[in-house]
């Protein structure tokens with residue numbers, strides 16, 4: 001027993017500097033952009049970190065300790081489990097591991113460098129997306145959409161090889177396939193997650209059809225498109241995962257055109273009793289040549305060095321993104337220094353996403369618009385029905401898209417040899433109600449980067465939305481006397497005590513059960529977004 005205990009201490013001391021080093025280099029590269037030296041430094045740091053978990057002898061020792069570890073004190077047993085789980089997916093021969101990394105890198109570089117044929121020249125993904133957002137000529141829209149799918153044929157065979165290798169290694173480790181292995185290692189029960197997806201699908205079906213009917217009619221009028229059904233190039237992105245901006249969100253952008261987004265973010269978190277002043281100082285918030293164009297939050301050392309990267313512009317999307325990223329940041333910042341380093345992380349990807357999403361939704365909340373953005377009651381009333389309708393449509397569209405993607409991914413790992421081109425369009429038609437193009441037999445699924453780059457990950461976005469709604473509902477009913485989220489310092493202390501500080505001392509569903517007196521349920525999300533029509 002004391003052996004296991006001292007192993008955990010040693011492991012803690014070993015990984016701390018490696019973890020911190022990796023994060024620091026990730027941050028440096030994100031700011032510097034195209035820089036071969038920094039890129040090599042990052043790859044080296046990642047390898048050093050992963051090598052820890054690739055050690056076969058050490059894993060054999062952990063296996064022997066497994067039974068014994070169950071009788072450790074709860075926090076120690078929990079650390080042991082999480083360390084053990086980190087070893088599992090890395091237990092393969094060194095050359096297999098290198099082969100997998102090389103294949104992943106190859107696919108990534110296809111995504112980074114591919115240029116599609118379009119109108120006799122070459123077009124980047126951003127250029128094609130821009131056309132889908134703005135072009136009104138339906139023929140040109142169709143051509144642009146088709147071009148966004150060309151990369152699918154490049155990626156699909158590479159991805160399928162990778163899927164076969166991942167499956168082979170997972171089955172060697174005793175799992176039915178790679179997807180099931182990843183669910184188990186993420187402490188997600190595959191059966192209950194998919195039964196949750198079943199109920200989300202049936203509960204959202206009628207609301208989605210109705211909302212989409214209205215949207216389709218609006219878009220067809222706009223583009224002068226006369227065909228029946230709804231072609232995939234009707235929408236503003238290649239997968240119909242977003243609500244088109246032309247759908248009615250313009251009024252929201254006007255609100256933020258003359259606002260200080262950074263100051264509003266601070267005002268928001270101040271109002272719920274969470275101080276982000278020091279986080280803002282460490283953050284890198286504005287566009288610069290060469291800097292990463294995305295947005296993310298990074299907990300560098302789990303000791304308070306939490307950094308946010310954004311590229312803020314004065315519009316609603318960036319307002320929402322800032323609220324989202326600082327949601328991740330307060331989760332990390334308000335951790336409990338008394339909790340062991342190995343447990344001082346969010347309980348799960350889905351729980352930190354939930355806190356980020358919960359705050360990110362606020363930029364469309366009428367009460368928030370008055371109290372934080374300073375709109376008059378009359379202005380807020382004028383905008384609020386539209387804002388709520390936009391948020392609801394976004395949720396419905398994202399949900400149906402995610403159902404399509406998650407179900408497809410699971411099937412792809414269950415049987416990569418089946419007719420995936422057909423299956424993809426079958427799911428798109430069933431869940432997103434988009435009409436498949438006639439006689440199309442191409443690997444359109446291959447053009448979605450998440451399928452290759454973030455395996456068995458997408459379900460966490462949906463679970464995060466469900467948890468966000470559950471936490472909000474609990475706050476309204478039990479935490480905030482005025483039944484509102486914004487402007488209540490009790491909210492910050494509730495989140496800190498019940499969600500942030502426990503870290504990963506408990507599995508995520510247990511933590512959520514403690515915090516909200518209920519395991520994860522779809523009913524709050526359904527109530528907030530689907531049953532209530534603005």
Ligand SMILES: [Zn+2]
Pocket residue numbers: 324328352353356
């Ligand atoms: Zn996030």
